[in-house]
Amino acid sequence: MTEQNVLEMINQIRVDWKKGDDERDAGLPREIEGVTRIDDIPYGPDPTWNLLDIYIPQNVIGKIPVIINIHGGGWCYGTKETYQFYGLGLAQRGFAFINPNYRLAPEAVFPEELDDVNRYVHWVAEHADEYGLDKNNVFLVGDSAGGQMAEQYTAILKNAEYRKKFGYELTDLKFRALALNSAAAFVLDPGVIGGATVGYFTPEIVKEKSDMLNTEKYITTSFLPTYISTANEDFIRELSIKLDSFLTEIGVEHVFKEYGDQDNPRPHVFLINQKDKIANQANDDEIDFFKKFIVK
Helix, strand or coil, X not given: CCHHHHHHHHHHHHHHHHHHHHHHHXXXXXXXXXXXXXXXXXXXXXXXXXXXXXXXXXXXXXXXXEEEEECCXXXXXXXXXXXXXXXXXXXXXXXXXXXXXXXXXXXXXXXXXHHHHHHHHHHHHHHHHHHCEEXXXXXXXXXXXXXXXXXXXXXXXXXXXXXXXXXCCXXXXXXXXXXXXXXXXXXXXXXXXXXHHHHCCCHHHHHHCHHHXXXXXXXXXXXXXXXXXXXXXXXXXXXXXXXXXXXXXXXXXXXXXXXXXCCCCCECCHHHXXXXXXXXXXXXXXXXXXXXXXXX
């Protein structure tokens, strides 16, 4: 596959997926009851991509527990605007929601998107007090490609040897749990990297940095408690099932949930759809899981 082929695939994804996302979210309000939103806060040097929004619940007494999001989109698509309604919904459930952009492939290649994630995690640590955020109760969420990065970033947080490979430093944030929704994982397995994803995980990158890509090698029992969700028609459902088995084998506390059935099928990353009753139930379930790990 040529570089031009990959670029054409990425451009087509950006057109097709945005059309679907816009149709899904048509008519949803940008402002919702009980939530204050603050948009377009810079967290890094790139004036377009290093921006984040914060959605803050108004009915919380004291410091507010925080969800930091890593959006999906095949490492080549997606923005905070795509995730604003999902984030507002989680904020309405009592958590501040950090909703960032990050640079995308092919302009960014591995691990540059994760570098942006690290930048905005550090931004949260440095600015939490300004927004009343509880640095002692921080939660990480990622879906699809964002799920891969959330899994990887958690492994980096919890394994000093792995962290050294990326050159990241810890903050004083206390991460309590992780949610992986329709997450990509085991990226070195045959078939996981292909098509448009080659724009981020180029053949040269895979060859030179395969050890950095082998996230599961560095996951230990110190990994965060994890909520894994998938759906009966999730096209990468098998990766969630494999991750469930893997975490069971090494003794990591986690929950595995699959939503949808033959009569009520649900697709990849269905829980972003704020008009879907099953998606709302899935989000309730995930928030209930997080609440078990809040430290008073």
